Amino acid sequence: MELLEGEREEILNKVNEIVKGYDDNRENLIPILQKVQMGIGYLPLLAQEKIAEALNIPPVDVYGLATFYNQFRLNPPGKHQVQVCMGTACHMIGGQIIMDSFERRLEIEEGETTSDREFSLERVACVGCCAIAPVVVINDFVEGKVSPLRVDGIMLQLQEGKEDSNSLEGEAEDKSPEEKNERGNQE
Amino acid sequence: MGFSPGSIEKLEEMKNKALEKINSLQEKTVVMVGTATCGKAAGAIEVREALKEEIESKGVDAQVIEVGCMGHCYPEPLIVISKPGFPALCYGDLDEGLAKRLVNDFLIEDDPCFDYALVALEPNEYFPAFTDFPRGVYEKKIILENCGFIDPEDIDHYLAKDGYEGLSKSLEMNPEEVIAIIKDSKLRGRGGAGFPAGTKWEICRSISNGNNTEKYVICNADEGDPGAFMDRSILESNPHQVIEGLIIAGYAGGASRGYMYVRSEYPQAVRRVRTAIEQAREKKLLGDNILGSNFSFDIEVFEGSGAFVCGEETALINSMEGKMGVPKHRPPFPASQGFRLNPTIINNVKTLSYVPYIIRKGADWFKGIGTEESPGTAVFALVGKIDFTGLVEVPMGTSLQNLIYDVGGGVPQEKNFKAVQIGGPSGGCLPEDLMDSPIDFDSLQKAGAIMGSGGLVVLNEDDCMVEIARYFLDFTQKESCGLCTFCRLGTKHMLDILEKITRGKGDFDSLKILQELAEDVKKGSLCGLGKTAPNPVLTTLRYFEEEYKAHIEEGRCPALMCIDLIAFYILPEKCSKLCSACMGPCPTDAIYTRDDGLKAVDQEKCVKCNSCLVACPPEYNAVIKLSPPELVKEKERENS
Ligand SMILES: Cc1cc2nc3c(=O)[nH]c(=O)nc-3n(C[C@H](O)[C@H](O)[C@H](O)COP(=O)(O)O)c2cc1C
């Protein structure tokens, strides 16, 4: 994915700021990757190279890790992140049908981001709400008993924007940037 | 390090203060809202806000506190109201309207709205309590006891429930004595394999500490089973219990550092654990000279990055060292050579949760519960086609029958039970005939499943056994770290075969290959992932072979689940001209109106999303699924 203008600077600044807090012990690699992803939303190659430099390890080691673990994204996520639960309970009650519906609506495959970077579609394992399967998580907000029809409703709501802002934009409480930072900064 | 008199008194002081606070809290009305992830998903935050608003605007003297998960996930959001003079009552399926009504009618007017109450917490003369239901009779709660009834973000709640008394008691003993109690209790690891915890601790302790090598204890909260949530729920509902267990393990094993390895997909659990660690530090239950003893110990959180194989202990250690999470050959076991090549104890969340209770109440008490070889309780996340989904804790040795029908309420909607999947991707599917089997490590293993970490999915007649085998294999195949050939290629090949079968393209030869491959992968893999990955396939082949055969011979999916083997059809004799309920929801406009005004499905356009079947009103019930799909043509001929 090509970097947009200004993104380069932003990435370098962010990475520098984060690696400053760590010594060059390899054990810090995963925590650093997690923080960088939290800051930038994904792990661009440029960021991976900078991290490798800071930890004094070959870039391929960083790349290896970033691709090994499911948590890490190599492409920028969409503005709206759609996650479909593919845990056992959700799968057995039709999770795949919901995934198919989103794929059809968004015209992307699972794991991709729309070209306008508005939406990304991912699968997640059980989010612990099997009682209300099938479950989707939209921008960290969990919604249960989803039907293909409801997928259309969700998409409309997201596309039309903020009318129903507190329902699909995630819980303010869980998503405030301070809280995220707070989580990120503790060691 | 020796024993340190005085820690019990120090804790006693802390507890008394906590009790004072909790008691004064209880003199007033308290409303507890369950805000674990399951509650939140169902709308607990809105309910909490509605309660707070109403209480404030009406000037009621009551407090709203947040608690974790009570284990009853089916009627979330749940609240408990304890008002002096009334039994503590639990209300389910709350919405903002009911929340406000309860404030007005119950908190202000003294009418407990029994119509909406689910159950009382304690036996009383007004309303049935938990113990009046079969579930309450069969359940025996130890590590879930406080979950959902205490504020996980306030250490005083845990202290008031005798929290950290296991620790203070341990500190007045020698570490060897602590190990002896755990060994005597026969506590077995709840992370899957059932290895005796005390033995593990003893090995770690026995490694000479001559050169001052550091030792470590790690709590494994990676919870990889894609269909389960026990560990997360415990961390979200009662994190201090796990922390206390980890500190005791550290003391016993001679470690000074502990780690909580929690998946980063569990943000709320991570947050609550961090808060709990902080509070424990403030009270000097963590850090230097814990409770005035000469034992110092601290805990860090490590966020796992989402790889199933990292639940395996050696892979977990690799990932903590900043490497790829691939397993290592054992031995050496982590207890002698683990994190940073130092002795390391790794235990599951649940294993550690039992520890404080065993220390407090004694090994004999623990052995009095469960079976001879598997003492204590088993915790399950009960999900799937079952009435009372949620977390349950029953004594080991309880039969599957009791667990599913009495505790779980059985299979809903008058459907027939088909199988129960235990142990997730490493486990197996057990049929009705085995319902008498007791639940314990050894019996389940004999039946081909495993105890696993506690995922339990109930399947009914609508669930295809080939498909569930394919689902789990798809999961393990993707999660295979690729280190050993059998696991990497064997599972891939098996998955190919299963996919063909679910598409109706399988043959009997490949079924034989599937069986052989399964045995080979089981034998030839390095770690538990590969060794157990074939279990779902082997058990379904063993107990549900006729379903495989139907797919292969007739291209038919008996459960009407495999997409490629079914078609949707509208029965003209049942369809009504007056209704077009099925047309709107169809995402691909596959439903058209026939010349006679009835509806029909254009098979070319149909994506088999089930929407029309759901939408068809119950008075018609005209949409059906047919398998094999060729039956549609037959039906059409019959009807024309
Ligand atoms: C593929 C694989 C995944 C595992 N996942 C977990 C897990 O999610 N949680 C866990 O506690 N143990 C898991 N284990 C078991 C651990 O390797 C280890 O046995 C366990 O953490 C030891 O703790 P215990 O003795 O308290 O059970 C897994 C093992 C394998 C082979």
Ligand code: FES
């Ligand atoms: S399987 Fe989807 S929430 Fe549990």
